[in-house]
Amino acid sequence: MSLHRKKWSQKEKEEVLLFTEEHGITRASREFNVSTATIYGWKKRYEELGVEGLSKGAKTAVELELAQLKRENNELKKLVAEKELAIRVKDSLLKKSSLRNSKK
Structure with a gap:
């Protein structure tokens, strides 16, 4: 073969x-x-x-639509990942500031 x-x-x-x-x-x-x-x-x-x-x-219409949806899905995943990272950073900073305030 x-x-x-x-x-x-x-x-x-x-x-x-x-x-x-x-x-x-x-x-x-x-x-x-x-x-x-x-x-x-x-x-x-x-x-x-x-x-x-x-x-x-x-490409058929279905294949074109699928490709477009995959691109949109990837963009949304990136946005969610960025938002999640921002939330984690804020939480981390809040924990640090609350620890400093409790030590005073």
């Missing part, structure tokens, strides 16, 4: 999808040595985005 994955061009993907329409997913998978999951993914992108969906880097 090869350690490197084959990189499929847009034309090759179109060819596989055309073959799939005529002969079915299983036969196309065997004929072109590509997994059925990959073919289903190409088919889904083709149905959603047309021929452009088969080009490298094409």
